[in-house]
Amino acid sequence: MQEAQHEQGPGAGDVVVIGVDPHKASVTLEARDTREILRATGTFPTTAAGHRAMLSVARQWPRRVWAVEGARGVGRALVARLVAGGERVIDVPAKLSARSRVFDTGQGRKTDSHDAHAIVMVALRDKRLREVVIDEDLEVLRLLVDRRDELAAARTQALNRAHRLFAEVTPGGAPTKKSIAQYQALLVGIRPRDGAGKVRRRMLAEELTQAHRLDVRVKELTAEIKAAVLARGSHLMDLPGIGPAGAGRILADVGDVARFPTRHHFASWTGTAPIDASSGAHQRHRLSRAGNRRLNHILHIAATVQMRHAGTLGKAYYDGKRAAGKRPLEAMRCLKRRLSDVVYRQLVKDAVNLDTATTGAGPGGHGGATVQSSAAGLPPHTGTSDQPLPGPATTTLAPTPSARQVPITTG
The missing domain is CATH 1.10.287 (Helix Hairpins)
Structure with missing residues (x-):
């Protein structure tokens, strides 16, 4: 085990952010306060003794926040132990830390120390990160x-x-x-x-x-x-083409739907939103290979089921796209994009109903939540689109205490 190196600095009462780069065999951390002054660095094995040693270093700062990259991936076990121990943890997306590392060093070389530094800097500067709450x-x-x-x-x-x-x-x-x-x-x-x-x-x-x-x-x-x-009160299985396994996967991978401000963010995460590849006067979009491929597969299965069964809204929508001149694959992608909106609206509706049942809120739900359109609606009047619209989009579900953004302040 590499001992943590401590750096003395003013402001002993400051909030200290501990950036953690987790791996299977070890974790590397870098701690900085809100003025970005280095407090400590170190590498610890992922053993019981290593975890205790890491916590002993962190406990010297009463006001601390952990920032872990991949809290839903390789860092899941570490995050679960920290949250169970009463620690505050925020999730740092790998894309943000990668960008920070490139901007900081001028190149993309990866080392554990560089990764930990990028993670803590993202946590200090990005106010949109969310606190991890174990459901x-x-x-x-x-x-x-x-x-x-x-x-x-x-x-x-x-x-x-x-x-x-x-x-x-x-x-x-x-x-x-x-x-x-x-x-x-x-x-x-x-x-x-x-x-x-x-x-x-x-x-x-x-x-x-x-x-x-x-x-x-x-x-x-x-x-x-x-x-x-x-x-859990979910009605995802009411949607044609989504069975118990698909609904369970959607709920497990999405978690709190409030982390997606709009249906466009959700579609980008599921990989159903096309990527803008326009140049000059030539406007075009291409297929996205990014996003959560498991959910993309579930939406593909749902689209296939609806497309093959007459009488479903998905079949009518697909036929309309084919009549408009879309090729079969293009019409299929449009249907998947529309189904992504349908699933998002159902998740929002279920979340509002669940919150109303648990908190006793009024029948109108949260302010900012949209409950006007049908969760199973595919026609244009439901307000969906085949691709994300330009410009800012309004929030469709108010953030809940279980998925709040974490302000890192000195006050």
Whole structure:
């Protein structure tokens, strides 16, 4: 463990911001007060002893705030321990710290000390950062959804292996991939005589048994996720194409929807908002590959479901875009962008209802919250757009105490 190096400076009562660059095996920190005077630097292992040593350094400043990069990623475990211990933690997006590092050094070289310095400087200068608050219900939901995704992927792998083995033991091969029950019915009629064929059949039986066991567990987790989503008062599953797993993933990854000021911010985060690539008089937009790809996939599945079922608003919207001259992929992207707005409005509506139920607010909800449009509406009168509009946008959900911005002041 590298001992922290202390720097003496005036203002012992100042608020000290501790910038932390977390890794799996170690964390590097740099502490500065509100006048940006260096107070300490150091690197600590991610062990129980290392965590205690890091806290002993931090406790010399009674007024302290932790700034952690990747609080929802690699720093999740560290943030959970800090918050559980009563510490104040703010989340510093990796993009902001990367920009700060480039501006500070003139190049993008990465070291742990440079990263910690960039993190603390962003925390001191950016007033829009939000304090991390652990929501136990969402944390449980995230664990359930992650586990279901892992088991579903393992089930798919088992079925893929079974399909490969069927292609080797069946004359002409297995033409298409089938369900577990269909594979089990095919297996009954396979009676190989050679030694290799008998081994393949035994392996097929093992793969199908494993796939069946995983399928049962996936269904149990899906039911558990559905109960958790309903218990939270969410109506995301009312939207066509979004099931329990999709709704659980949206709630777990979004967290507090108040961190997205507008639907345009939400669409940018989900990767459904096109990127402006205009130049001069030539106006064009290109597909965004950024954003949360898991939520982008969920919106893609919802768009596909609505597009394939007549009578849904999504199908009518897609057909309208095709009639307007859009190519199939372009119309699909427009539909995903519109569904992003629909999901955002439903999240806002659920958050207002939940806050009203817990705080006893009036039926109008928070000031600034929009509850006029239907959460399932796709027609133009609901106020959505295929791409973000230029200029500032108004806030659609008032910040709540669980997701407040953190002022770092000396007062």
